[in-house]
Amino acid sequence: MLIIASSTLISAQPAAHSALKNGAVYGRVIDAELNEPLPYVNIVISDMTKKIITGGITDDDGKFYIDNLPEGKILVSVQFVGFKTTNQEITIGKANYKVDLGTIHLEEASTGLDEVTVIADVSSIQQRVDRKVITIGKDLQTAGATASEIMNNLPAVSVDQQTGALSLRGNQNVRVMVDGKLSNIPAEQLLKQIPSTSIKSIELITNPSAKYNPEGMSGIINIILHKNTQIGFNGNINVGLAYDIEPKFNSSIDANYRNGKLNFYGSYSNSVAKNVNYGQINRVEQNIAQNFNILNNNKSHLFKVGLDYYLNDKNTLSVFTNQNIFDAWSDVYSSIDYRTNPTLDESQYTRGDNDNDSQQYNLNYKHDFNEEGHNIEFEADFNTYNGLTDTSNAFYNSQRPNFIEETHTDRSNTTLNLDYVNPLTEATKLELGLQVRLFDTELFYESDARETNANGDYIPTTTRFDYTRDIYSAYATYGTKKEKWSYQLGLRAESVYVDSDAFKQDLASNDVLNIPFENNYFELYPSAFFTYSPSEKNSYQLSYSRRIDRPGIGQVNPLPEWNTPLISQFGNQELRPQFTNSIEANYTRQLEKGSLTAGLFYRIIEDEIQQAILIDRTDINRLIMTNLNFDNSTAYGVEVSSNYRPTSWWSVNASFDLYAQSQKSLAESFDEDQNILLNTVKVDNVAWSARAFNNFKISKSFSLSAFGMYRGKNQNIQFEMEDMLMVNLGLRYTFMENRANFSFSYNDIFDTMYAAFESARPYAQQGQFNWESQQISARLSYRFGGGNYRAKSRKQRDNDVKEGGGMF
Secondary structure: OHHHHHHHHHHOOOOOOOOEEEEEEEEEEEEOOOOOEOOOOEEEEEOOOOOEEEEEEOOOOOEEEEEEEEOEEEEEEEEOOOEOOEEEEEEEEOOEOEEEEEEEEEOEOHHHHHHHOOOOOOOEEEEOOOOEEEEOOHHHHHOOOEHHHHHOOOOOEEEOOOOOOEEEOOEOOEEEEEOOEOOOOOHHHHHHHOEHHHEEEEEEEOOOOOOOOOEOOOEEEEEEEOOOOEOEEEEEEEEEEEEOOOEEEEEEEEEEEEEOOEEEEEEEEEEEEEEEEEEEEEEOOOOEEEEEEEEEEEEEEEEEEEEEEEOOOOEEEEEEEEEEEEEEEEEEEEEEEEOOOHHHOEEEEEEEEEEEEEEEEEEEEEEEOOOOOOEEEEEEEEEEEEEEEEEEEEEEOOOOOOEEEEEEEEEEEEEEEEEEEEOOOOOEEEEEEEEEEEEEEEEEEEEEEOOOOOOOOOOOEEEEEEEEEEEEEEEEEEEEEEOOEEEEEEEEEEEEEEEEEEEEEEOOOOEEEEEEEEEEEEEEEEEEEEEEEEEOOEEEEEEEEEEEEOOOHHHHOOOEEEEOOOEEEEOOOOOOOEEEEEEEEEEEEEEOOEEEEEEEEEEEEEOOEEEEEEEOOOOOOOEEEEEEEOOOEEEEEEEEEEEEEEEOOEEEEEEEEEEEEEEEEEEEEEOOOOOEEEEEEEEEEEEEEEEEEEEEEOOOOEEEEEEEEEEOOEEOOOOEEOOEEEEEEEEEEEEOOOOEEEEEEEOOOOOOOOEEEEEOOOOOEEEEEEEOOOOEEEEEEEEEEOOOOEOOOOOOOOOOOOOOOOOO
C-alpha cells in the first residue's frame, strides 16, 4: 500500500515544463516488411534540445496514445531493438493539440538482422494485464537443462522433484501449454523433454480471458519456443551433460529454410537420463519404517516438421506435425522394518516399463481483410497418445502373492477453432470465436500371478475404463481504450458431455462389475480486465475471471493407480468439476534502473476437489488414497517481482510470493479400542517463498550467475512440509562472434534441497525424500546460417502467442 500511495503522489507531481496543455500524439507502429503491428515499441517525446519530456509504449496492436504534452515544437522518436529509429518533428498549438501520426512503418536495421535468433544475456519479467511474461535469457538457460529444471526459478512456480508435479501459487490445478496448445503428453513428462535452450519465454497466465479455455484453477503456464524464420538456411544446435549420482544427456537441433513464399522448418531433440530418488517414512507410534530407493531411466525423442505457405499478402496456410517417442523403465525397492519385531520385516521390488508415443497434426489458415488487424482464422488440431506400462511386483517375507500388471492407454484429442477479430475503431476491438473439443480415452488393465509362491494364490483381474468428454464452446470479447483507461469484457459459453464406463472382471470366479456414469452440464465463464496508466511510469490493473478444473483421468479412474505394501491410490468415477472465481489486482512501477510489480489475488473455489485418506478394510495397516468433492473454500495471496540493474555489470531478477488457502478432507483414524473414526479435516495453510537470480557480467563474453531460493513451511492434508533452501552457481562464455555459447553450473552447492515432512493423520509419521539436487552440468550451443529478413510469424490461436516452433 505504501508503494501504491507513493507512486500515486509521484505521478501527480507537475512536470518541469510549465506550459503543459492537453496536447496529445497518437498513431500505430507496424513492421514495414511483414506489415504486422509491433507491440512494446518505445515512443520517446523530447523538446528541441533533445531533453526527454515523457514517453510510452505501443500496445499489442501496435497503437499508442500519449497526452499531457506541452505547447510548441516537440520531437517524437520511435525506437525498437533491431529496427531503425524514426524521428518526427511536430508542433502542438492552436487547432492542433491532438496530432495523428498515422501508421509508422519501422524497417529492420542492417546491423540487427540476426536479433531474431540472438538470445538475451539476462532474463526479464514483464507484467501484463492477465499474465507475467518471463523472457528466458542465457542466465536462466544455465539454471537447468530442461523446462522442468528452470520452473523453480520462476515466480510463484514450483516443481515436485520426486513426481514432477507442477504447481502455481501453491496449487497443482494448472494447465501447461506449448505455443498456446495443449498436448496429450503428461505435463511432468513433457517438461522434462523440452530443452531449456529451445524456450523463448514462459507466460504465467494467472487470470486468463474468455478467449482461453477455462481449465486450470490457478491458471495457465504457456511455454513459447523459438522459431527461426529468417530468409535462407538457419538453425541452432545444443548439447548438454549433467551428473550427480547418475549421468543425464540431452541435445537438440532446429533448422529452417525460407525462400520466397515458403518457409520449411524442422527440429529434433532427445534426452537420455537416469534419475535417483530415495527416502524414508517412519510411523512413530507403531515404530515402523518404510524405505524407498527409486531409479528411473528415461529416453525420449521428439521430432517436428512444418511448412508455412504465404499465398499472398492476405492469406497464409501453415501445417506442422509433432512426433514423440518415450521409453522408460524404473526400479523401485521398498521395505518395511518392524523395529520392535524384525521377524515381520517385508520388502517389495517393482520393475516398471513405460513406453508411449504421441502424434500431433495441425493445420492453420488465416485470411486478412483490407483493414489493419481485421482477420479470420481457422485451425484444426489432432492429438493422439498411445502408452503401454508393464509392472512386475515381487514380495519378500510377505503375505501378498507376486503379480504382474499391464496397462494400455489410448487417448485422442481433436480441436477445431474458428476465430474472428474486427478492430471496430482505432481504440476498440471485437473478437468472436467457436470451438469444438473431442476427448476420448480408453484404459485397459490386466493383472495375473507373477509366479507360484508360498504367499497364496493371486486372483487375476481384467478391467477397462472408457472415458469421453465433448465440449462445444463460443466466446466473445470486447475491448476499448480511452486516454489513460482501457478495459476488456468477455464471456465464454460451454456445453459439456461426459460419458464413462468402468468394467471389472474377476477371472477366477468370472464375476463382472460394470459401472456407467454420465455428467452433462452447461456453464458460462465471464472475464473482465481494467487498466489505468496515469503516466508512463505507473500502471494499475484489475481483472476477474471464472474458471473450471475438470477431474483428470487419474482422478476419475476407479482402477488402482499405484500400490505399495502400505498405500494404494484409486480414482473416484463420480468426481465433479470444481469452479473458481478469481480476482486479481496488480501495480507496475517503472524505475530508472528496472521495474517493480506488486499484486494481490483472491479465489473462491466451489465443490473443491481434495484428497481423502481412508483405511483399507481388508488390511487395517494399509491406507487407501482417493479424491472427493468438498464444500467451498478460499485462497488468497500477494506477489512482488522486480527486474533491477544496480550497476552496468550486475542485474537482479527477484520475486516474493505469499499465499494462504484452506483445504478440507476426510481422514480416518483409530480410537483407543481400535475402532475406525471418520474425521473431516480442515487445514489452513500459509506459505511463502523468495527467489533471486543474480547475473554478473565480467566482460562482453564472460558472465557469472548466482541463484538463491527459499521456500517456507507448507502444509497439506496429509503432511506438513519443512522449509527448503537452494543456492546455485553458474558461468557462461560466448565466442565465435556470439554464435557459440558454453555454460557450466553447480546446483544446490550446500546440499540443502530435500523434502522433509511430518504428519499426525491417520498415523503419526515423519519422513524425508532426497533426489539428485547437487547436479554439475555443462552445455554448448551453436547458431549457424545467415539471413536477410524475418519471415512472417504464423499467428497462433491464443492471444499474444505469435511465434511457435522448436520442439512442438
